[in-house]
Amino acid sequence: MQTADSLKQYKDELRESLDNEFLRAALDAFAKAYPAGRQRAFADYDFRALVAEGAVIKDAAAKKMDELYEQFKTEAEKRGVVVHMAKTADEANEIIARIAKEGGVKRVIKSKSMTAEETHLNVRLEKDNLEVVETDLGEWIIQLRHEGPSHMVMPAIHLSRHQVKDLFSDVTKQPQEADIGKLVKVARSQLRRKFVEADMGITGANFAVAESGTLGIVTNEGNARMVSTLPRIHVALVGLDKLISSSDDAIKLLRVLPKNATGQAITSYVTWISGATPMTIPGYPTKEIHIVFLDNGRRALAEDPLFSTILRCVRCGACANVCPVYRLVGGHKLGHVYIGAIGLLLTYFFHGKDKAKNLVQNCIACGACKDICAGGIDLPRLIKDIHARIQEEEGRPLQSRLLGQVLSNRKLFHTLLRSAKAAQKPISADAGYLRHLPLIFSSKHNFRALPTIAEKPFRDRFPAIKPSTKPGGLKVAIFAGCAQDFIYPEQLEAAVAFLDKSGVNVEFPVDQSCCGLPVAMMGEKDAAKKVALQNVKAFNPDDYDYILTLCASCASHLTHGYKNILAGDPALITRLDAFTRKVVDFSTFINDVLETRTEDVVQQAPVKAAYHAPCHLCRELGVRQAPRDLLAKAGLDYVPTTEEEVCCGFGGSFSMKFPELSKELLNNKLNAAEEAGAEILVTDCPGCVLQLRGGAHKQGRKIQVKHISEILGKK
Ligand code: SF4
Numbered sequence: 106m107q108t109a110d111s112l113k114q115y116k117d118e119l120r121e122s123l124d125n126e127f128l129r130a131a132l133d134a135f136a137k138a139y140p141a142g143r144q145r146a147f148a149d150y151d152f153r154a155l156v157a158e159g160a161v162i163k164d165a166a167a168k169k170m171d172e173l174y175e176q177f178k179t180e181a182e183k184r185g186v187v188v189h190m191a192k193t194a195d196e197a198n199e200i201i202a203r204i205a206k207e208g209g210v211k212r213v214i215k216s217k218s219m220t221a222e223e224t225h226l227n228v229r230l231e232k233d234n235l236e237v238v239e240t241d242l243g244e245w246i247i248q249l250r251h252e253g254p255s256h257m258v259m260p261a262i263h264l265s266r267h268q269v270k271d272l273f274s275d276v277t278k279q280p281q282e283a284d285i286g287k288l289v290k291v292a293r294s295q296l297r298r299k300f301v302e303a304d305m306g307i308t309g310a311n312f313a314v315a316e317s318g319t320l321g322i323v324t325n326e327g328n329a330r331m332v333s334t335l336p337r338i339h340v341a342l343v344g345l346d347k348l349i350s351s352s353d354d355a356i357k358l359l360r361v362l363p364k365n366a367t368g369q370a371i372t373s374y375v376t377w378i379s380g381a382t383p384m385t386i387p388g389y390p391t392k393e394i395h396i397v398f399l400d401n402g403r404r405a406l407a408e409d410p411l412f413s414t415i416l417r418c419v420r421c422g423a424c425a426n427v428c429p430v431y432r433l434v435g436g437h438k439l440g441h442v443y444i445g446a447i448g449l450l451l452t453y454f455f456h457g458k459d460k461a462k463n464l465v466q467n468c469i470a471c472g473a474c475k476d477i478c479a480g481g482i483d484l485p486r487l488i489k490d491i492h493a494r495i496q497e498e499e500g501r502p503l504q505s506r507l508l509g510q511v512l513s514n515r516k517l518f519h520t521l522l523r524s525a526k527a528a529q530k531p532i533s534a535d536a537g538y539l540r541h542l543p544l545i546f547s548s549k550h551n552f553r554a555l556p557t558i559a560e561k562p563f564r565d566r567f568p569a570i571k572p573s574t575k576p577g578g579l580k581v582a583i584f585a586g587c588a589q590d591f592i593y594p595e596q597l598e599a600a601v602a603f604l605d606k607s608g609v610n611v612e613f614p615v616d617q618s619c620c621g622l623p624v625a626m627m628g629e630k631d632a633a634k635k636v637a638l639q640n641v642k643a644f645n646p647d648d649y650d651y652i653l654t655l656c657a658s659c660a661s662h663l664t665h666g667y668k669n670i671l672a673g674d675p676a677l678i679t680r681l682d683a684f685t686r687k688v689v690d691f692s693t694f695i696n697d698v699l700e701t702r703t704e705d706v707v708q709q710a711p712v713k714a715a716y717h718a719p720c721h722l723c724r725e726l727g728v729r730q731a732p733r734d735l736l737a738k739a740g741l742d743y744v745p746t747t748e749e750e751v752c753c754g755f756g757g758s759f760s761m762k763f764p765e766l767s768k769e770l771l772n773n774k775l776n777a778a779e780e781a782g783a784e785i786l787v788t789d790c791p792g793c794v795l796q797l798r799g800g801a802h803k804q805g806r807k808i809q810v811k812h813i814s815e816i817l818g819k820k
C-alpha cells in the first residue's frame with residue numbers, strides 16, 4: 106500500500122522494489138508468460154467486439170445505477186435478503202459491524218474482496234474483537250504478513266515460496282517445506298476448521314443482477330462458495346458499479362473477465378446466489394443474507410462525463426499485468442489499495458488526492474493498459490487528466506509552469522534551443538553527445554549519454570534541400586517535432602531525400618512548434634492547448650495531401666491528443682478534423698501510401714536487425730506491419746524480440762522524473778535485442794532513438810540504434 110507523503114519519499118520507496126530480486130524475477134516471468142496464455146484464451150473470440158459489448162452494458166448500467174439498485178433491492182428482498190446502502194466506506198463498515206453484533210457473531214471468514222480492502226473492513230471488525238480470517242490463499246498469506254494485496258487477482262504475487270514456507274512454519278509452529286503443493290495443503294488444513302467454526306461469511310461480488318436480485322461471484326479456489334454457504338450469516342459487500350440489468354449481461358461480461366485476468370477460458374467456480382435458502386443449523390432454519398451496496402463516490406463518478414468510464418472496470422487486473430512500471434516496482438508501489446492503471450485512478454476517487462498525487466506521476470503513458478483493458482477504458486488519458494486536476498488543486502510546480510510557459514511561446518522556445526546550442530560547446534564531445542551532464546541533472550540520470558543540439562536545426566536546413574516542385578506529385582507538409590528539428594535533423598533530411606526521389610512535393614511550415622506532448626504529460630493543460638492551436642494554425646490542411654511526421658509520439662498526439670485537447674471549440678471542428686485526418690507516420694506513408702517496393706530501396710548489408718515498436722505507433726495508431734515490412738525491404742535480416750512492443754523507458758518527462766525506472770526499461774530493451782543477436786536496433790521515433798542510442802553509447806554496447814529513415818535510401 107502506497108502512503109508516501111512526498112514524491113521524494115515515493116521515489117526512495119521505489120528503490121526498495123528495484124532492489125528486490127525475487128519481486129523483479131517473479132513479475133518478469135509473469136509478464137512474459139501472461140500474453141501467450143491470454144492469446145490462447147481469446148483465440149476463438151473477437152476481443153475488441155467483446156470489449157465494446159461489455160462497455161455498452163456497463164455504461165448503460167452506470168447511467169441508471171439508482172434504478173438498478175431499487176430493482177435489485179426489490180427482487181432480492183422478495184427472496185428473503187436484506188439489502189443495505191452505504192454512502193461511505195465507514196458507513197459500510199458500521200453496517201457490517203452492526204449485523205455481526207446483532208447476530209452474536211464471534212468468528213468471521215472472508216473471501217477475496219477488493220471492496221472490503223477499499224473500506225478497510227477487517228480493521229473495523231477487529232476493533233470489535235471479532236476474529237476475521239481470509240480464506241483465499243493469497244489473501245490469507247498477506248493477512249498473516251499484515252500487508253495489503255500487490256495485485257488485484259493474485260494478491261501475494263510478490264512473495265516467494267520460501268517466504269511462504271517461513272511464514273507457515275511460524276503459524277503452525279512446525280517446520281514446513283518450500284514446496285507449493287505441500288504449502289497449499291498446510292493452508293487447507295488450517296483454514297478448514299475456520300470455515301466450520303465461523304458464524305459469518307463475508308464476500309464481495311463480481312455481478313449484482315438487478316432483474317433477479319442475484320449475486321455472481323467468480324473465483325478459482327472455491328472458497329467464496331464455502332464462505333457464502335457454510336456460516337449462518339452471509340454478508341456481501343458490493344460496489345454500486347457491480348449492478349447490471351440482466352443475467353444475459355453477466356454472461357457476456359464473463360466471456361471477457363477470466364480470459365483477460367488469467368488467460369483461463371472460465372474460472373474454476375462461478376457462484377450465483379439468489380435469495381436465502383433453508384439451513385440445517387439448529388436454531389437457524391433459514392440463511393441470513395445481507396447485501397451492502399457501497400457508493401463511496403461511485404454515484405458521482407457515474408455522473409462525470411469524462412471519468413464515468415472508470416465504472417466499466419471488471420477488476421480483471423490485466424492493466425497491471427502489462428504495465429511496464431508495475432513489472433518493475435510491483436503493486437505495493439503502484440497502488441494504494443487498488444493496483445495498476447485503474448488503481449492510480451480509483452485511489453484518487455476512493456482514497457483522495459493525497460494518496461494519489463505521487464502515483465499518478467508514475468505512468469509512462471505507454472498505452473499498454475488501454476490496449477488490453479476489458480472495459481475499453483482510456484486509462485492513460487484519464488491518469489493524465491487526474492494528474493492535471495491534482496496540479497490545479499495543489500498548485501502547479503514551478504518547473505512544470507516554466508516548461509508550460511516556454512513551450513507555449515514558439516519563438517521563445519526556439520530561441521532558448523539555439524542559445525543552448527552555444528552553451529553546450531564546453532561540454533560537448535565529438536560523437537554528438539554531451540561529455541558530462543549539465544548540473545541540473547543528478548547522477549541517477551547518467552545511465553544514457555545525452556545528444557548535443559545540432560549545429561543547424563532542420564528548419565534552417567530545409568530551404569537548401571527543399572525538393573523542386575513536381576506537377577501532379579503528392580503534397581506533403583513535414584511536422585518535425587522538436588527532437589528531430591533540433592537534435593536529429595539528419596533523420597528528416599534522409600526522409601526528404603527519399604520523398605524527393607519518390608516524386609513527392611515537400612513543404613515545411615515554419616510556424617510549427619513542439620507537438621505539446623511534454624506539457625500534456627506534465628498536466629499543463631493550458632499550455633498543451635496553446636501549443637496545439639499554434640500547430641493547427643500553422644498547417645492549412647487544404648494545402649496538403651498529408652501532414653507527415655517521423656515521430657511516433659508526435660503522430661499520436663497530433664491526432665488523438667489534439668482531438669481531446671481541442672474538443673469543444675466549435676470554431677475549430679472542421680479544421681481540426683481535416684488536420685488530424687491528414688496526419689500520417691513515416692512508415693505508413695512510405696510503405697502503404699507510396700507502396701515502396703524492395704527494388705526501389707538501396708539494399709543494406711543483410712545483418713540481423715531488431716525492431717523497437719514505439720508505444721504510440723503500435724498501440725495508439727495501430728501501426729505494426731509497415732515498419733517491419735520496410736526493414737525487410739531495406740535488405741535487413743529482421744529478428745523478432747521478446748520485448749518488441751514494451752516501452753523503452755523514455756516517455757519524455759517520465760525519464761527525467763523517474764530515471765531509475767527509465768534505466769531499467771532501457772536495459773531490458775537493449776538486452777532483448779542483443780539476446781536475439783541483433784546488430785542494429787531500428788525504431789521510428791526520435792525519442793526512442795534518444796533513449797536507446799544514448800543508453801547503448803553510455804554502456805559501450807556494440808548494437809547500433811537507427812531511425813527507420815536512416816536505413817531507407819531510395820534508388
Ligand atoms: S500507460 Fe503504461 S505505464 Fe501508464 S499505467 Fe498504463 S501500462 Fe502503466
Ligand code: SF4
Pocket residue numbers: 417418419420421422423424425445446447474477478479480481482
Ligand atoms: S481497468 Fe480494465 S484492465 Fe484494469 S482491471 Fe479494470 S477492466 Fe481490467
